[in-house]
Amino acid sequence: MNLKKVVVSGLFLAAMGVVAVQMASAQEKMTKEEWQNQITQYTAQRDSLKSVLAQLTKDVDSLKSVLASLTDQVAKVKSETEAMTGASAERHKAFDEALKRLEDWAQQLSLLSDQDLYARKSEVDSLQAQLDGLKQSKLAALPEFYNRIQALQQKIDQLKATLAKPGLMAGMEKTYTVGTWARNRDCLWNISKKKTIYDNPFMWPKIWQGNRDQIKDPDIIHPGQKLKIPVAGPLTDNEKKAEHRYWRKKHAAQQQASAQ
Amino acid sequence: MKNILKAGIAVVVLASAMTVAGCSSSPSDGELAQLESLKSEVASLEKAVDAKKAEKADLEKQIAAKQAELAQAQKDQDATRERLKSQQ
Numbered sequence: 001m002n003l004k005k006v007v008v009s010g011l012f013l014a015a016m017g018v019v020a021v022q023m024a025s026a027q028e029k030m031t032k033e034e035w036q037n038q039i040t041q042y043t044a045q046r047d048s049l050k051s052v053l054a055q056l057t058k059d060v061d062s063l064k065s066v067l068a069s070l071t072d073q074v075a076k077v078k079s080e081t082e083a084m085t086g087a088s089a090e091r092h093k094a095f096d097e098a099l100k101r102l103e104d105w106a107q108q109l110s111l112l113s114d115q116d117l118y119a120r121k122s123e124v125d126s127l128q129a130q131l132d133g134l135k136q137s138k139l140a141a142l143p144e145f146y147n148r149i150q151a152l153q154q155k156i157d158q159l160k161a162t163l164a165k166p167g168l169m170a171g172m173e174k175t176y177t178v179g180t181w182a183r184n185r186d187c188l189w190n191i192s193k194k195k196t197i198y199d200n201p202f203m204w205p206k207i208w209q210g211n212r213d214q215i216k217d218p219d220i221i222h223p224g225q226k227l228k229i230p231v232a233g234p235l236t237d238n239e240k241k242a243e244h245r246y247w248r249k250k251h252a253a254q255q256q257a258s259a260q
Numbered sequence: 261m262k263n264i265l266k267a268g269i270a271v272v273v274l275a276s277a278m279t280v281a282g283c284s285s286s287p288s289d290g291e292l293a294q295l296e297s298l299k300s301e302v303a304s305l306e307k308a309v310d311a312k313k314a315e316k317a318d319l320e321k322q323i324a325a326k327q328a329e330l331a332q333a334q335k336d337q338d339a340t341r342e343r344l345k346s347q348q
Contacts, residue, residue: 030286031285031286032285032286035291042295042299043298048304049305049309050307052309053312060315070330074333078333081336081340083342084340085340141344143340150320214283251338
């Protein structure tokens with residue numbers, strides 16, 4: 001009885017094993033139906049993707065065309081704007097260089113200490129004058145220059161504000177009270193020559209121009225006059241011009257006197 | 261002993277029947293290759309679609325930037341015209 005049971009059980013287990021292996025094998029192997037289903041599914045997916053890709057390609061081509069058109073329009077508007085000034089490429093370049101030079105100059109001045117800036121204050125006026133000259137050009141209306149000019153003007157305004165600080169001039173400008181000729185030999189030349197003033201007689205036009213309110217003729221100053229002594233530094237353009245005018249006038253007067 | 265043999269035969273017959281029943285027709289090698297080719301075509305198309313989508317998005321960005329540039333250029337032109345008028 002026991003033997004019978006063992007044999008039957010063994011055969012049954014063997015049969016089940018065969019069935020299990022067969023089923024696993026069937027699961028790994030694709031059936032024809034499954035193949036057909038996948039073929040159908042992937043074909044549909046492929047067709048759909050092809051259609052999407054075709055639409056995307058169309059969209060991309062259309063967008064490329066829009067972009068090219070916009071690029072042309074931008075170039076056209078910019079070119080029209082440039083043409084409004086009627087300036088040649090050379091003038092455009094020269095204007096750019098001139099503006100760059102002023103920008104560099106303003107930058108240098110803005111790095112100076114208040115004292116050094118004060119000594120070169122005439123340069124701020126000169127810078128402003130040259131910028132005003134550039135502003136007259138039609139090219140100044142172009143956006144690329146207009147914005148730079150505005151920025152430069154702001155910088156010059158800052159320099160002017162520094163120079164206009166109430167304490168600045170008071171702290172740096174000296175004064176000199178004119179003595180008598182008999183005792184002090186004071187004239188603008190001699191005052192300028194003094195070690196405590198400029199230690200350089202050729203700087204006399206600086207005292208003259210710094211005191212235009214009280215000196216009409218630089219040959220005539222009066223004892224007791226309190227003269228402002230501008231900060232030392234090279235003669236400014238205005239001071240040089242004033243000096244030239246003075247010498248021309250003097251020369252003419254001498255010629256007239258010798259002719260009489 | 262006879263009974264044992266009978267039972268054994270019954271089990272073997274049953275297993276064989278189940279095995280035969282589990283079998284069905286499977287695709288040929290050519291058909292499987294056709295499926296593989298289709299799969300790889302789909303994968304390749306998916307990549308191409310993704311690339312096109314990225315290209316489209318990039319172009320849309322460029323167009324938006326260019327439209328802003330055009331608007332600015334037109335604004336600049338109007339401002340230049342006004343400034344030139346005020347210079348005269």
